[in-house]
Amino acid sequence: MEQERVMAQMTRQRRNACEIRRLNRELETCDRVMTYSKTCYVKCNGDLKALDVEKLCKQIEDIPELKEILIEEETVSQCLQKNITGVMEIAQKREGRAVVQPENKQDDDMMENSERFTELQGKYDALLKTSETHEVKNHCLQMDFNTCRAKCKLLNRKIDIIQEDKDNLDQKYHDMIREKRPLQGQNDGLQENMLRLQAENNELKEHLRTPISNTSHDALEGYNNMHQKYHDMVRESIKIHKNQQETHLASIIVLEEIITTCQKEITGQQENIKVLQTQNNGLKEDIKTVRVQNSGLQEDIKTVRVQNNGLQEDIKKVQGQNDGLQENMLRLRAKNNELKENKVTLLEQSNRYREYIKTVHIKNNNLKENQQTVQGKNNGLQAREQTVETQSNALNEMSRTNANERPTEASGTQKKPTFWKKVKGFFERKDQFPIVPAHHVSSDQPENIEPEPEPGCSSWI
Structure with missing residues (x-):
């Protein structure tokens, strides 16, 4: 019976080891998926940064050729206006002279004036025709310029949409990072549980290494109960790990779907960028054609x-x-x-x-x-x-008691002063101290x- 129990414990230990290996493999797959999602996001962010939206806007808005065109057309229009004004002034002068002084001039002068007038009239008509043609061209160029401006506005709008999409992708990336943090915490918890299971497994191994012959039946029953408790704890932890692993895999699937959607959006934006680049090239060609005929600006x-x-x-x-x-x-x-x-x-x-x-x-x-x-x-x-007063009172009492006992002097000898004389002398000479x-x-x-x-x-x- 004891050998069967030991064999059952060994099989449980092997199952626990297999379960720990499986959990390790699942954690490795989770880490791979997270690293793949991170690399995909980094790639998406790099592609979005590589768009260089500001450069594209500058290419659309800042056209250096227009300045030269405007300067040239301004000079041409000024010359034409000067010529027209000169011709009109000469014609008015000639008409005034012809009306005011028709009779004071000779016939030759009249002929010359009429010839000059006809020449100037022809030049004036030609200039009017050229001005009309220039006005028509100016109108056409104005329409082309308006269309180009509308296209530029449309491109700017598309660029703004791309920027908004980029901001949305950044927000999604931050949300993914926020979702990754609890997953990372769960992963750490799983690793801690795995370490705990490994420690329990090692303890089981150490308990199994103890010889059977040296242990009594009660000790073996105690070991068996302890191993049974460990086995129950391992089962509960394995169930918890399975549930956590399922939630972890579900979150990973959601992250993969988000990453695929982001990749699709990035590919669509790249296609839009290519279309915008082709449209930009067409606009450049239109600008080159507008460069030739831009007098109406x-x-x-x-x-x-x-x-x-x-x-x-x-x-x-x-x-x-x-x-x-x-x-x-x-x-x-x-x-x-x-x-x-x-x-x-x-x-x-x-x-x-x-x-x-x-x-x-x-x-x-x-x-x-x-x-x-x-x-x-x-x-x-x-x-x-107080002590001095008590002592003085005592001395006064002593002096009163010894007042009747005064010594008498002998005929030839003088006795020494007694104690009461010393005290009396002290009180008599106390002011001299x-x-x-x-x-x-x-x-x-x-x-x-x-x-x-x-x-x-x-x-x-």
Whole structure:
């Protein structure tokens, strides 16, 4: 029976090892999928950055050839206008002369004037025809220019749409990163559980390595119960791992779908970019054709000049407002600096007040300590006064008792003074003793004055 139990435990251990290997393989596949999604996003981001939208806009909007065309056509139109105005003035002068002075001129002059007039009239008619043709061409070029402008606006709109798609892709990437974090936490939890299972497996191996002959039946039953508990714990952890793995795989499938959609969107955007590039090439060719016939842009230039003058006036007004705002800003900055300086001074004053309060507290504490010491000294002095009073009372009583016992002097000899004479002499000469302070006291407390004893007497204190 014991051998069968040991074999069953070994089979359970093998199953646990197989389950751990399977979990390791699944975790490796999850890591591969996450790395693949990250590389796909990096590739998508690189493709979007490689679009160079600003460069495309500059190529569409900034056309250096138009400046040369405008300058050339402006000079041509100015020359034509000068010629037309000159011809009109000459014709008016000739007509006036023909009307006012028809009779004062000779026939030759009239013939010459008529020939010149006919020549000038022909030139004038030719110039009118050329001006009409130029107006027609100008109208056609204006229409072409409007179409080009509309195409440019459409391209700019498409570029804005691409930029919005790029922003959406960035948002999706950030959302994917946010979704990856809990998955990473789950992965870490799975790894920790796997390490725990491996540790339990190692413990089972160590328990299985113990010899059977040396253990008793109760010990084997205890080991069997312990292994059964471990087996139940391993089963529960494996179920939890399976559920977590299923959720992990579902999230990975969702991420793969998102990545495929992003790739499809990127391919569609690349195709749109190719179409835009072809349209841009067509626009360049149209601009090259417009370069040859661009004389009718003079009117637009005049309107632009008028608008530019109005804009310059607006700019002057805005500059005046800006100057006023700058002055207000400088004033506010000066006020702010003053407020900062006031704040600094107030902080310094508050710090000084705090330091002064601290010093006052320290002085107060010192005064309290001095008061306590003085109170103690005063108590000592009062005690000493009480002792002195008691001693003086005792001496008075002794003097009263010994008053009747005064000594008598012999005829040839003189006895030594008795104790009561010494005391009496002390009280008679007490004003002559020097005052010596017992110890240092404060100025507001009275000093304890203690008399010195007489050199011939013993101290009675």
